Amino acid sequence: MRIQEHPILDFSKKRGRKVTIYFEGEPIEAYEGEPIAEALHAAGIRILNYTHEKNRPRGLFCAIGKCSSCLMVVNGIPNTRTCITLVEDGLRIERQHGSQPLPKDYKPPSWKEAEKREADIIIVGGGPAGLMAGIKAAEKGAKVILMDENPLLGGQLVKQTHKFFGKRDQFAGVRGIKIAEILEKEAKEKGVEIHLETSAIGIFQVGEKRMVAAIKKNKKLMEFYGKAVIVATGAMEKMIPFENNDLPGVYGAGAIQTLMNTYGIEPGKRVLIVGAGNVGVILAYQLLQAKVNVVAVVEAMPKVGAYFVHAAKIRRLGVPILTRHTILRAEGNGKVEHAVIAQIDEKWRPIPGTEKRLDVDVIALAVGLRPSIELLHQAGAQITYARELGGYVVRHDERMETTVRGLFVAGDSSGIEEATTAMLEGKIAGLSAALFVGKAKPDTYEEILQAQRDLDEFRSGPFGKHILEGLKKVMIK
Amino acid sequence: MKSKVDIAIIGGGIIGLMTAFELAKRGEESIAVYEKRYIGSGSTFRCGTGIRQQFGDPANIQMMKRSVEKWKTLGEDMEFPKFKFAQTGYLFLLYSEKEVENFKKNVQLQNSYGIPSRIISPEEAREIVPGLDISEVIAASWNHTDGKANPFLAVYGLSRALKRMDVEINEYTEVQEIMVKDSRITGVKTSKGEVKADIVLNAANAWAKILNQKLGLDFPIEPYKHQGIVTEPFKLGEIKPMVVSFKYGGAYLTQKANGGLIGGIALKYGPTWDLTPTYEFLREVSKNFTKIIPALKYMSIIRQWGGYYAETPDHNAVIGKIEEIEGYYLAAGFSGHGFMLAPAVAEGMAELITKGHTSLPLDFYDPYRFKRGELREQAIQMG
Ligand SMILES: Cc1cc2nc3c(=O)[nH]c(=O)nc-3n(C[C@H](O)[C@H](O)[C@H](O)COP(=O)(O)OP(=O)(O)OC[C@H]3O[C@@H](n4cnc5c(N)ncnc54)[C@H](O)[C@@H]3O)c2cc1C
Ligand code: FES
Numbered sequence: 001m002r003i004q005e006h007p008i009l010d011f012s013k014k015r016g017r018k019v020t021i022y023f024e025g026e027p028i029e030a031y032e033g034e035p036i037a038e039a040l041h042a043a044g045i046r047i048l049n050y051t052h053e054k055n056r057p058r059g060l061f062c063a064i065g066k067c068s069s070c071l072m073v074v075n076g077i078p079n080t081r082t083c084i085t086l087v088e089d090g091l092r093i094e095r096q097h098g099s100q101p102l103p104k105d106y107k108p109p110s111w112k113e114a115e116k117r118e119a120d121i122i123i124v125g126g127g128p129a130g131l132m133a134g135i136k137a138a139e140k141g142a143k144v145i146l147m148d149e150n151p152l153l154g155g156q157l158v159k160q161t162h163k164f165f166g167k168r169d170q171f172a173g174v175r176g177i178k179i180a181e182i183l184e185k186e187a188k189e190k191g192v193e194i195h196l197e198t199s200a201i202g203i204f205q206v207g208e209k210r211m212v213a214a215i216k217k218n219k220k221l222m223e224f225y226g227k228a229v230i231v232a233t234g235a236m237e238k239m240i241p242f243e244n245n246d247l248p249g250v251y252g253a254g255a256i257q258t259l260m261n262t263y264g265i266e267p268g269k270r271v272l273i274v275g276a277g278n279v280g281v282i283l284a285y286q287l288l289q290a291k292v293n294v295v296a297v298v299e300a301m302p303k304v305g306a307y308f309v310h311a312a313k314i315r316r317l318g319v320p321i322l323t324r325h326t327i328l329r330a331e332g333n334g335k336v337e338h339a340v341i342a343q344i345d346e347k348w349r350p351i352p353g354t355e356k357r358l359d360v361d362v363i364a365l366a367v368g369l370r371p372s373i374e375l376l377h378q379a380g381a382q383i384t385y386a387r388e389l390g391g392y393v394v395r396h397d398e399r400m401e402t403t404v405r406g407l408f409v410a411g412d413s414s415g416i417e418e419a420t421t422a423m424l425e426g427k428i429a430g431l432s433a434a435l436f437v438g439k440a441k442p443d444t445y446e447e448i449l450q451a452q453r454d455l456d457e458f459r460s461g462p463f464g465k466h467i468l469e470g471l472k473k474v475m476i477k
Numbered sequence: 478m479k480s481k482v483d484i485a486i487i488g489g490g491i492i493g494l495m496t497a498f499e500l501a502k503r504g505e506e507s508i509a510v511y512e513k514r515y516i517g518s519g520s521t522f523r524c525g526t527g528i529r530q531q532f533g534d535p536a537n538i539q540m541m542k543r544s545v546e547k548w549k550t551l552g553e554d555m556e557f558p559k560f561k562f563a564q565t566g567y568l569f570l571l572y573s574e575k576e577v578e579n580f581k582k583n584v585q586l587q588n589s590y591g592i593p594s595r596i597i598s599p600e601e602a603r604e605i606v607p608g609l610d611i612s613e614v615i616a617a618s619w620n621h622t623d624g625k626a627n628p629f630l631a632v633y634g635l636s637r638a639l640k641r642m643d644v645e646i647n648e649y650t651e652v653q654e655i656m657v658k659d660s661r662i663t664g665v666k667t668s669k670g671e672v673k674a675d676i677v678l679n680a681a682n683a684w685a686k687i688l689n690q691k692l693g694l695d696f697p698i699e700p701y702k703h704q705g706i707v708t709e710p711f712k713l714g715e716i717k718p719m720v721v722s723f724k725y726g727g728a729y730l731t732q733k734a735n736g737g738l739i740g741g742i743a744l745k746y747g748p749t750w751d752l753t754p755t756y757e758f759l760r761e762v763s764k765n766f767t768k769i770i771p772a773l774k775y776m777s778i779i780r781q782w783g784g785y786y787a788e789t790p791d792h793n794a795v796i797g798k799i800e801e802i803e804g805y806y807l808a809a810g811f812s813g814h815g816f817m818l819a820p821a822v823a824e825g826m827a828e829l830i831t832k833g834h835t836s837l838p839l840d841f842y843d844p845y846r847f848k849r850g851e852l853r854e855q856a857i858q859m860g
Binding site (some may be wrong): 016052077078097100101102103104105106107108109111114115202204205206211213221378380 | 608610612687709710711712713715723736753754755756759765767768770771772773774775777781
């Protein structure tokens, strides 16, 4: 199902040319610019593959290329991440059943040397942190290349229809989608070279330079050489254990936002949200905007974690927020049809007799994120555990430099916070990297200090206390 | 940690653990293993898993024949049936008359020791591994009794068996010095204290030289960085044997039990202690693997790692009793084929230590051959 009307988003303008793709031989209508899994979802197809050992059905989970839950056979090629691979006219798509045979192909490929690109600074990740880093570094005269494995710039901003808090010069009162547009425009104006659908696969030292190896459009090997690298790869949704938590229809909150706000596809008809932090509560509001029924929000803690105004708004609109509740299991044949929830005691044990069976077709997990640190880890940066920041995070100093010289980090990949802090960290990382490569003038220090002060101020609120605890474990003095 | 043992083994790799197992089976009651990190963390967990009898000299062939017998029953022997030796064969692809000549000679020698290897046609090779590109292959050397095994399960099974047999395994315990008095072993000094011992086995492979040098002993074992990769899984059974191609990068590759491909090529760096994976390796692996099995171009590499080959000048290990110091034994320098050799080496070492002699041809690996200038013919080394 596609969303036809939306108070904020106009999909009729956003959708590209109509094309036809073939799912197990059946023609399906799709729009250019949308990924395969999203197009299939619009056509009511939720099961994308069956697992290797237990033959369990699986569907989307993250919708941003990070979890491998959406692997399918595309034009004969197995293990394609269909949530970030765009549709093309005539594409043949099949469900994958466990591990696939090697495609029948006996012709040795002619080896093409990789395309080489060079710049002062290479940035991986085009969300708020990466974009801001690119803008700031380019402003100082550094040549910047930025890549992202998704087909759109803006990271998680492109699906945020709500207005941001914060100070005026930090986009307060502006909707996330709009911020993404502004940042994208600015980055392009400042001459940042952008590569989309480009997955970084490793950071290597090659002679004096650092090289980010990447694959463009699942096919082409690219080598990006630079003096400094900034990793702003964001985060990935956490999963919690409950029975049938892999049933198609159990989605990460971000995946639902992607479906509905980026591509105008109805995630389902009736949704249960697990987690009443900002993400869960904002998601509830966005679902209501798209005229999707939110049956309940369950929260294990005794208190709602979200900002009061957000929570009050959805309560006003009739969505129950059930604290001290959790999900026990998902039920359904091949897709979510019911969810069973229950009240829990102080020791987080379900209280017998309090179970409720809800009629839902989507279960949204908004139970936190964990930083995407794989590239940083591979590059040799020191990693440490900080629960407050979402799990394993990379150690860095006040200028966002990691333990590897010339390797910087920004945004959620340096610890889970939010878009505003991501942009501030991006600013610091971009300026510091520009200094590192010798492009910025010494007065840049002043700008860095200002951004650090803004960060401190932002974190001085009640939510920041937690973050500061985490940062204590992570910061290099 | 005990303060006195009969036999102290330095190194919790496959050689150290397997030797402890053989010693304990022979009734030795006071054995301890010291491992500076965790067991398997040296080269063992980083290896290509290959086990073959297709060597070019009598000693390695006989040792490997014995090893394969023991690999086959290891699961039962250590009461851990989950461990299985996958007897899926080794297939050497041959591209020139000269290569074929050499391998024919090797096959003859192998056959004379009862190894059923043979030269087969490219079409037969393709029947064994359907995805092969055989347009340039003129023959292949094939032995179906070679195979592979999972080092994680081997080490886990051994550690369980050793604990049952009261062998002490000390992890995160580094031996800093081997203690000697009047040319006799007196014990080891570890990061967690001193331990008295009559016998010390240095099974520290790539690191063996460090302790030897402290004793003023010099055996040429140097650490070289080699690397390996694993791909995402694909349908089991597509690449059953270990496939080897000297023409294409000295590549070796096979499918693991979970369906992923494991393998490497002969690109090495060193001597060095640096284990950082290199991009050059990643690129060369992709280039060469797809020449051997073209459809691999559709498979993503999901892991890459570095590990040491503890190399000697003739690529044969250094195994035996050390003459200068009573009670000191060395089994190291396995040059990239220590995993496969471990069962026979362990048996030979255990016999040497408990009986003073062994029927296995350990002489071949005589530590003093280098000093005498009697290097062996280079062993066939992959990767
Ligand atoms: C990429 C790669 C592929 C390979 N492929 C194959 C293959 O297909 N088949 C095959 O047979 N072999 C292969 N090998 C070789 C094989 O891994 C080794 O030969 C084998 O693991 C050697 O075992 P080991 O016990 O001697 O050494 P290790 O496994 O390295 O064990 C030695 C241990 O000693 C410890 N140690 C060192 N110094 C001290 C100290 N002072 N105190 C305490 N502990 C210490 C180390 O931490 C280490 O764990 C490969 C190796 C690599 C790197
Ligand atoms: S990778 Fe596609 S859903 Fe996560």
